[in-house]
Amino acid sequence: MRRESILALVIFFHVLFISQPVLASTQQVVHDFVEHVIKNDQITAESFLISEMIKIPEIKKRTQIDKFVVLPTPQYEDTKIVVTYFKGEVGGELIAFIWELVVKNGKISRIKVIHDGTNPLLEEAKIIKEYQMKFQKNVFVPSKIPFEVTGFDGFIDNDRLTLYYRSEAINGFLKIYVSPIKRNLEQYKEVNDEMDTLKDGTKILFKTNSPIAYGMMFQKDGLQYYVGIGNRKFLKKSFTKEELIQLIESMDGK
Known part of the structure; x- marks a missing residue:
């Protein structure tokens, strides 16, 4: 009787295990x-x-x-x-x-x-990944830059991430600063600066007074972004507020 019970138990576990799907690694x-x-x-x-x-x-x-x-x-x-x-x-x-x-x-x-095989900014992916792992925050970067990027530099300074895209075509650059939010966006507003809203409801601050760059600021998911295109004085192309908004609208998480 004891031998039959053991045999039945062995058969039960054999059937149990072989009936379970084995997931590939x-x-x-x-x-x-x-x-x-x-x-x-x-x-x-x-x-x-x-x-x-x-x-x-x-x-x-x-x-x-x-x-x-x-x-x-x-x-x-x-x-x-x-x-x-x-x-x-x-x-x-x-x-x-x-x-x-x-x-x-x-x-x-x-x-x-x-x-994706069309944008050779591997260093961008590396530095963004490093920042995201360090601060456990999702970083938004532009997927559509309104000029050809011919160079990139990026670095982390304490809790601030700097992304710097160079363009020989326009004799300028796109610079993005990313850092934790320290105060409300409205507190950065100066004379002649303008507030606007993106399609997803995100507030943006258009910095009109900077002689260096066309600049905008916004805050999302615990991070503050400054996006600027410069050097404004020497650029071969001018940029409208609408073009800057389109640039920011294209920013998605890496």
């Missing part, structure tokens, strides 16, 4: 997903997504991509960084795109574009 899920993406196998790639709300980003020059690496993120076991390369360029470091992927329950639950 995060590394394998990401690898298989990206492999189908770069092969343009849209249907299979979408089967890896946790819901229809997750969209696969548009890829430039898809047919030229044939190699990629999946890198870990030390802070999060469920998050991987994918770096893809144009055909024949591994070692030459000609990157096609870089994505950050989060996996939940064996499915892709989040896709964040770090580099």
